[in-house]
Amino acid sequence: MADMVNILVDGTPIAVEKGTLVIEAARRLGIMIPHFCYHPKIKPDANCRMCLVEVEKMPKLQTSCSTLVAEGMAVRTNTAVVEEAHKSVLEFILANHPLDCPICDQGGRCDLQDFSHRYTPTKSDFLDVKRVFQKEYFSPLIDKEMNRCVQCLRCVRYCDEVIDAKALAPIGRGSRTEISHFTSHQLDCEFCGGCVQICPVGAFTNRLSDYEFRPWMMKRADTVCGYCGDGCTITLQSREDELIEVISSFEKGRNSGDLCARGYFGYQFVNHPDRLTMPLVRQPDGRFEPTTWEDVLPLLAERFTQVKLAYGSEAVGGLITSRGTNEDLYVFQKFMRLAIGSNHLDSAARFGHVNAVEAMRRVQGTNRWTVSYEDIVNADCLLLIGTQITWTNPIAGLKVKEAVKKHGAKLLTIEAMQPSIETTSNIANLSTTHLTVEVGRHPAAVHGLLKAVFDEGVADNHLAATASGYVDRTRAAVSALPYPEGMDEATLRTIARTFAGSRRGVILIGQDLLQSPGGYEASVNLMDLLLLLGKLSEKGWGLAPLTEENNEQGAIEMGATADYFPGAASLDDAAARTRIASAWKESPPVGAGMRMLDMLEAARSGKLKAMLIVGENPARTLPASAKPAEALGRLEFLVVQELFLTETAKLAHVVLPASSYAEKSGSFTNSEGCVQKVRAGLEPLGGSRPDWEILSAVSVLMGYPLEYGDAAEILKEIRAVIPGYRVLGATPEPARVDRPAMDRYVGGGFAEDMASRYRATSNITQDSSYPWSLWVGQSLFHSGKLSTMAKGLLEIQKEGRLYMNPADLQRMQLAEGEMVTLTSVAGEARVPVGALGRIPRGILFFPESFKEAIAGLLTMTPDAVTGVPYHKQQRVAVHKT
Amino acid sequence: MPHELILLKNMSQPGYTGSLADYERAGGYQAIRKVLGKMPPGDVTDLVKRSGLRGRGGAGFPTGVKWSFIPKDHPGPRYLCCNADESEPGTFKDRQLMERDPHQMIEGMIIASYAIGVRIAYIYIRGEFVMGAKILERALAEAYKAGYLGENILGTGFAVDIYVHRGAGAYICGEETALLESLEGKRGLPRTKPPFPATNGLFNKPTVVNNVETLANLPYIVNRGVEWFMAIGNPPKSTGTRVFCLSGHIKRPGNYEVPMGITFREMIYDIAGGMRGDKPLKAFIPGGASASFFTSQHLDVKMDFESVAQAGSMLGSGGVTVMEEGTCMVWAAENLLHFFNHESCGKCTPCREGSSWLLQILRRIEHGKGKMEDLGTLARLCPNIAGRTVCAFGDAEIAPILSTLQYFRDEYETHVREQRCPFRRAPAPDLIAVGHG
């Protein structure tokens, strides 16, 4: 290849790509040049001077971390001079380094220790007083010991270059340089844990596990994080079945070692004292009585069978979280369909992701992305709509940042938060063009974009020729629309023009779009956008909906929603039904399944008599106005499998203790469709059991034996039933657009709902009695309810606050922490306020993980097509009382 | 040998205030009339190249050659930075050049900007030079008013803006890449090179950094020609005059402009009046604190780049500091190491840790707590710093130690043997400050 460069490292020839650093070329030959400041994730800074090597024809030693290979270069890493240089740099570092290795959490995995060992300095000539930095309290989660710092600035550079938070500052000068936040304030950042992970020594450590362990005493398990759909590989480190810490190695995983606060610090719910450890059975007096599996399993089989006999299978419904493994989800739906005989089942993917999947199935004939993270990183233009990406999908966010910061990609954002520099990152700060829109208005912005595509004349000519009907009708529909009220036309046009003019572009959409009215239509319309630009089936282009929970994609693909069989096949897909029936040796039930809201309605009306709820908590998740608790309370038999005694579990007749992701094996499918292995790091806590195991045991007693020896056996069956799952691994080969499906859409399928998809949506109803727009969404530190059981995350955010723009706070003459009363058409709530510059004026944000505090305020509208319950946005009034 | 003043000429005239009128009266702003729109920019660079002018900031790099590294067809802006950070102990010439005759440097900057194709130039002046900054601001305002700066200068279509940018107390910002970082509003940490400023300089654009004195020479080279300039000094390698800064135990300290190539003896004894109190000379620093010490045996070394380098030191910034018999060399080295430790930016391990370690050893020796092994440690540590750092500061900080160890080893030994300083009662050491603020 033309771009290869030949060099010699210690006499061994190697050809590497042009632009490779000498230290990397050597690494490929297995030669580890010692270093501190170098890290492949960040730009070389060559400050530690540890990695010096000899380069032929250069008089001075060179830093291999900053020297690029050049044709014919001869590098020596092991001469006496080099050895001496390495020793001497170590000698300088060690001169002031404390000898506190015995009590340092980094001991045993410390670069300084390892290199010192390698170069065995026998005695030090340093006879003077070691430098001492005053120990200061740094933060509740990250401990700082500056005496150990080698000033490589990896932490500072990571925080800036990778995370874009810029929360760490090297302060002072020379030998008095130390790492700090702002003056003497404790660290306020996004707590991704990156500084702890990237520190080569023990200067930053995880306070949650301070002094708890010696690294070599810990049991390790590589698994996948259970929070969001990004699918980060993590390593659980445990001792005596206690999860001590979570780390991630940069060589591994879709996240290549990067994590977010939830992933890094959010693990302590696993060993939480409130975890359920025994089955609980409600007594006639209403109390729960602990019992044994031996006793409870027959009871379950008996009661489910009774209900079936008395009211028919149709009287039983099931609901499952999409945090479970594919194996849990698969066995759940199979249990519901065979053991119970009902298609009434749904999962948390119903809260929004189904909108995206339904759109993808319809337009491009896939149920997943046609792009991967690599396509995001390599794109030259990214369009983010309603993602709130760094809060909801932080690692996908890092891919976006990498594309922008490292490769200069253009970033177009249509987001609910505005640019504002704070010490937590904000994707809008990196935008080339940004449009702030209120939550709920993203679909209107999509209309605007399509209009701009025509107004800017950037639609694809080829398509106009081959599918004139589609193009003309879309143009007509779009032209009839005005530019959305309150959105800058020029900005929309710039976004459309920029995106159309790029070489490789990916559209990322997220919760704010998918979980708001019109989420489904907007997803279809965005695929129209890609089609109209002639890009939908081009390599590297595509729509990438992000998932909130770790396995929403899996939930849909496993068939754990009312609409689909395994493989996301429609219930009326005869071929799929035949395939599944032959694999299951029994036919799945016929007839449409009830979705989540339908089931609740049926429970309320008495049509549904029993429910199996696995890890889902509708009593809390749905707004009080939807009266979920009341509906569930009508059931004759409610079984809940859970980690904690949730609001829903409290309504149950039987509560079963489930194992957390850290205690089970299986697989998760991330947003991008990558199926990854989940490995148990701990034994199931107490008497808890993986969800699939519980269902498998009940099924046997019900006479429909779904017997599996372990999770691997289930995966084997999944692979046989779901075509795509055979070939997938840790690096996905993204799905391809299914041409016939696309042709069907362009050829007429598009027309079905043309009128409603391109109907002008007016501005969210202005109502002078409720002048504020409240938006309930995921925060950086919490997702769902689990994170609020994690001590570490509670340390950073322990309650819900009503965040508003500082200017609004000032105008209202409110101080941070002060209580206000909120009212809406539905009810009232009292909450403390907080200031956040990225919240636009006139908008209120409340983190949904704490939403019980405002549950009374919210109303809900279901999506007419996909049944998604929308309740993220509410008009409210704020009273200072 | 008679010599004519060039840079100090105007200011040596009685009543010369450095105002624009004075400068013009003395022939100022004629050079830009010869250059702007009259000579192709490449020819100006060529002229400077041929003149042999070398940088007066310390490294002595040929100025015209440096300019020619600026990529010819680079789209977008390029920058010129005048290095007025003058912080090298022993050096105080730029201060005088700026405060007394600011326009000659400004005219030099206009010429340089024209040659390189610069639209915006900055003067990075050390923060302590408040007066200098004010004088420059005033001079710039005058030049703008007279049409020498801004748009369409002298009707030639050429335009350049010059801004004064004040530092805030950091010696290292004199290092050209640290200067650029500082100008960009960051900590003044030198950059790893390559890439060099000529391609990736200020705001990542092609940039030239030139010293005040270097720039001040330009109008004269243009006005009087390459041959004239080449004939001054010790051609071909050391052309022109230098403003040397004489300090220490000398009768008449101060700035003296002489052609390069006269000897230190002539400089110290004839020009600067010899030793204060007529004590014998013990040692002198020939080119600022970063230069190795010389002793009386070096008095006949010529004051030009090559001769000083050959003799084992450097002409550097032109600061000559003279020390009389009775001056303690360990104390002198300690004092300078205090400076280097205080001013090390802290980026490189060897410089950061080395400077504080070396200082602690020197301090112990000076204060009667040295051990004989310390001498070995000093000698061993120094070469582990030099040549292994990002910038030349690492080389500089060891110069005083290695050279005093070389010429005055017995003095170190006496300190250790007698566990006291044989020369003077040194004040109690202040502990190395820890932390910040």
Place this chain on the structure above:
Amino acid sequence: MLIEPYKDRIAEILGRYPEKRAALLPLLWLAQETQGYVSEEAMREIAGLLDLTPPQVFETVTFYSMYNLRPIGRFHIQVCRSLMCALVGAENLLSWIDAKLGLKTGGTTPDRMFSLHQVECLASCGTGPMMQINDEYYERLTQAKVNRILDDLRRDGKSDLASGPFMFPEPSNKSSESSCRTN
């Protein structure tokens, strides 16, 4: 507090640079000029102006020795301690100041009039011993001069012993040639 009254000056400063952050040092100077030191509030405000985080401002401030992070005396005396001044009596200068004000390095007089620090070379090596007080240089100091300067400052807020535009040796009246021609 900082921004409001200086809007024009800030705009002018920002106008000099193609990138905002480059205005950081000048804005810190402005803050110090107006408040006597760089307060936390000022750092936050400047961060906001320049699209920086407060830690980014803080790391820059602490790199430079001239920005004060807390209020100091009205007259900030900085005595050069580097070799060239030390050779000609910088230590004496410290003792003169101490004798006059009872002020030691790092201290501030009880009336908050004077603060004293030792600093590295101020480019006044030929005219030592010397000190800088606020913006002014005072050179070739003797005990008598120091006493007068300190009295002047306390009384008038300024002293005419401050250096003017620097030239040393001072030009002779007769000739444009160096006073020490060697022909």
